[in-house]
Amino acid sequence: MKTEQRNWSLNKGWEQASNKELNGSANFVTVFGSREALSNPERFNEIRAFYPNAQIMSGTTSGEIFNDSVFDDSIVVSAVEFEKTKIKTVKVNVSENSDSYKIGANLAKQLIAPDLKHVFILSDGLKVNGSELSRGLNDTLENKVTVTGGLAGDAAKFEKTLVGLNEAPGEGNIVAVGFYGDALKVGFGSVGGWDVFGVERQVTKSVGNVLYELDGQPALDLYKMYLGEKAKDLPGSALLFPLGMKINEDSESIVRTVLAVSEENKSMTFAGDIPQGATVRLMKANFDKLIDGAGNAAENSYQSLGAESDFAILISCVGRKLVLDQRIEEEVEAVRDILGNNPSITGFYSYGEISPLFSTVKCELHNQTMTITTFTES
Amino acid sequence: MNNGLLDRQLKRYLRNNPPLPPEAEELLKAVSHAYDHYEEDRLMLERTVEINSIELTQANKKLMTLFKDLEEKNNDLLSSIRYAKMIQEAILPPDTAFRKLVPDHFIFFKPRDLVSGDFYWLEEHDGKAMIAAVDCTGHGVPGAFMSIVGYNLLTTAVKQNQITQPNLVLDQLNQGVNKTLRQNKEDMSIKDGMDIAFCSIDTKAMKLEYSGAYNPLYHFRDGQLMETKGDKFPIGISFKDNFNKFSNHTVDILPGDTFYIFTDGFPDQFGGPKGKKFKYDQYKSLLKSMSSLPCSEQLPMIENAFNEWKGDLLQIDDVLVIGFKF
Numbered sequence: 001m002k003t004e005q006r007n008w009s010l011n012k013g014w015e016q017a018s019n020k021e022l023n024g025s026a027n028f029v030t031v032f033g034s035r036e037a038l039s040n041p042e043r044f045n046e047i048r049a050f051y052p053n054a055q056i057m058s059g060t061t062s063g064e065i066f067n068d069s070v071f072d073d074s075i076v077v078s079a080v081e082f083e084k085t086k087i088k089t090v091k092v093n094v095s096e097n098s099d100s101y102k103i104g105a106n107l108a109k110q111l112i113a114p115d116l117k118h119v120f121i122l123s124d125g126l127k128v129n130g131s132e133l134s135r136g137l138n139d140t141l142e143n144k145v146t147v148t149g150g151l152a153g154d155a156a157k158f159e160k161t162l163v164g165l166n167e168a169p170g171e172g173n174i175v176a177v178g179f180y181g182d183a184l185k186v187g188f189g190s191v192g193g194w195d196v197f198g199v200e201r202q203v204t205k206s207v208g209n210v211l212y213e214l215d216g217q218p219a220l221d222l223y224k225m226y227l228g229e230k231a232k233d234l235p236g237s238a239l240l241f242p243l244g245m246k247i248n249e250d251s252e253s254i255v256r257t258v259l260a261v262s263e264e265n266k267s268m269t270f271a272g273d274i275p276q277g278a279t280v281r282l283m284k285a286n287f288d289k290l291i292d293g294a295g296n297a298a299e300n301s302y303q304s305l306g307a308e309s310d311f312a313i314l315i316s317c318v319g320r321k322l323v324l325d326q327r328i329e330e331e332v333e334a335v336r337d338i339l340g341n342n343p344s345i346t347g348f349y350s351y352g353e354i355s356p357l358f359s360t361v362k363c364e365l366h367n368q369t370m371t372i373t374t375f376t377e378s
Numbered sequence: 379m380n381n382g383l384l385d386r387q388l389k390r391y392l393r394n395n396p397p398l399p400p401e402a403e404e405l406l407k408a409v410s411h412a413y414d415h416y417e418e419d420r421l422m423l424e425r426t427v428e429i430n431s432i433e434l435t436q437a438n439k440k441l442m443t444l445f446k447d448l449e450e451k452n453n454d455l456l457s458s459i460r461y462a463k464m465i466q467e468a469i470l471p472p473d474t475a476f477r478k479l480v481p482d483h484f485i486f487f488k489p490r491d492l493v494s495g496d497f498y499w500l501e502e503h504d505g506k507a508m509i510a511a512v513d514c515t516g517h518g519v520p521g522a523f524m525s526i527v528g529y530n531l532l533t534t535a536v537k538q539n540q541i542t543q544p545n546l547v548l549d550q551l552n553q554g555v556n557k558t559l560r561q562n563k564e565d566m567s568i569k570d571g572m573d574i575a576f577c578s579i580d581t582k583a584m585k586l587e588y589s590g591a592y593n594p595l596y597h598f599r600d601g602q603l604m605e606t607k608g609d610k611f612p613i614g615i616s617f618k619d620n621f622n623k624f625s626n627h628t629v630d631i632l633p634g635d636t637f638y639i640f641t642d643g644f645p646d647q648f649g650g651p652k653g654k655k656f657k658y659d660q661y662k663s664l665l666k667s668m669s670s671l672p673c674s675e676q677l678p679m680i681e682n683a684f685n686e687w688k689g690d691l692l693q694i695d696d697v698l699v700i701g702f703k704f
Contacts, residue, residue: 198430199437228425230418240422284426325415326408 104136187305193293495521571614
């Protein structure tokens with residue numbers, strides 16, 4: 001397995017970050033960039049010219065991760081030459097089917113094969129219910145197939161996200177990549193590091209991923225009360241107070257963040273389901289725990305891989321970026337410390353992360369986590 | 379524009395406002411942004427703490443109100459149950475009645491809760507003493523309700539309907555429970571009933587008749603146990619036109635004989651060094667060890683044995699043991 005990386009910025013254009021020359025031998029390429037940068041179709045044409053034979057998966061971000069650095073308004077490209085692993089890519093658009101569960105099931109059906117090992121998902125960040133998408137994948141794929149991925153971002157604007165497969169990225173796309181063969185090893189880890197605080201509240205009115213009321217009061221009013229002046233920056237500012245949610249007393253806590261708000265009906269749309277009857281608590285950031293969380297996610301991915309990795313995709317929540325601000329690179333450095341110098345690291349800041357928890361193989365939508373997928377071939 | 383604190387620091391430490399290289403301007407911009415960010419974070423945190431304190435105080439007040447309501451409701455319930463206990467105690471036969479009919483006797487009665495699903499019953503008819511140890515389904519309030527049903531039906535069978543043969547009393551009790559609780563094949567919602575050991579003692583003829591639903595009669599003579607088992611079906615929980623018939627047993631009484639009727643509360647009690655059930659083998663040994671003693675001496679022995687076995691564990695069911703000696 002070989003990798004090479006390059007990045008683009010408005011000031012400097014394309015820069016090669018490694019000396020390897022994969023070019024025609026690269027069979028898989030990840031492209032993560034800002035909406036402005038990726039909206040120009042010239043960029044895709046240039047990338048296609050670099051890697052004429054590769055499956056090219058691209059998505060917009062709320063920040064780009066490139067080895068130990070975090071950029072804004074750039075494009076980061078990682079080309080991989082899998083030597084023993086087969087790859088199949090599929091894409092659907094929400095205009096064909098708006099049911100996120102069915103989209104997940106449909107993508108999975110197209111990828112199923114006896115030697116399917118892993119599925120990586122890159123989805124539109126605003127038009128898809130990530131919980132339902134994950135459920136559709138889970139219900140269709142065999143348990144032995146692991147699934148990781150994330151929802152594309154759009155800085156902290158929440159206006160439009162773009163995802164593409166072998167063409168310039170567009171709105172409403174969901175791309176799935178199937179990895180086949182026993183030679184491939186995949187590790188994963190997903191950890192948050194946020195603290196819950198305050199009283200426990202019950203979800204008294206919700207439909208799917210749209211939350212209306214907590215304890216009989218409009219949820220939007222609660223957020224506005226806590227945000228004060230920052231309420232004018234909704235929905236982005238709601239990232240400061242994610243929800244820690246428990247479906248029932250014994251279930252594990254899942255984190256949910258806001259994607260959109262509606263003043264009209266005082267509702268809040270989250271990246272995943274907020275079931276009626278669930279209990280939630282507001283969460284707040286703790287700098288050290290966020291950085292430790294990133295390190296723990298790396299530790300989990302390292303252990304589940306059982307070997308040193310060659311390539312790592314980091315998907316971290318935009319909420320972490322807003323909070324950590326100029327310290328954001330500390331979480332990427334924490335990951336590098338654990339994974340070592342060998343793997344090429346790429347990734348992006350997202351509107352949602354998809355990964356199994358360490359203890360189970362079923363994937364789930366997460367928010368506010370650092371989610372890592374590591375690859376190597378034996 | 380720089381952050382206010384940064385401007386103040388620049389003024390203090392770079393008094394002459396010297397020209398700075400472009401990199402330093404960029405650095406100052408980043409430092410200014412960081413100051414702004416931390417100030418915003420601090421304000422947000424202060425706001426969060428304030429709102430959260432208000433919310434927690436409100437939640438605390440709400441909890442206090444709920445707690446007070448619950449406390450009041452609990453007190454109301456407790457006083458109701460205490461009154462029910464008085465009513466239940468009133469239907470239990472007084473010790474004087476027992477002393478008159480079976481002078482050497484003891485009753486070890488230890489309800490699990492304030493009111494009990496176990497009860498004992500005594501009547502005299504035609505010179506015979508009729509004694510029953512009854513275990514109604516459940517314990518506490520539902521058990522107590524069932525005990526009132528059982529008490530009325532037993533009294534009606536013996537006093538009003540003049541039935542004295544134990545198996546016939548149980549047959550009538552069986553039908554009575556079925557009718558009272560409307561138990562039928564169509565509606566299985568009430569599956570309550572009772573286990574019972576019922577004796578009719580004729581001290582003149584020195585005969586004891588016994589009939590039982592599950593619960594046996596233990597008869598000790600010269601330290602030897604003779605057990606008469608009850609029928610393997612309960613009172614109640616059967617259907618019209620399909621009533622089981624209880625069997626009747628007659629035992630000769632000799633002076634020195636000791637009899638015990640009881641419910642399953644004692645043998646089923648968890649305790650001892652390993653927290654296990656007392657069980658019937660140990661229970662029989664206990665009764666055997668004290669069967670030759672006067673009943674007045676047996677009561678403290680059985681009471682101690684139970685309390686020692688139970689230790690700090692919870693009592694799991696009502697306990698009733700009746701012993702009588704001739």
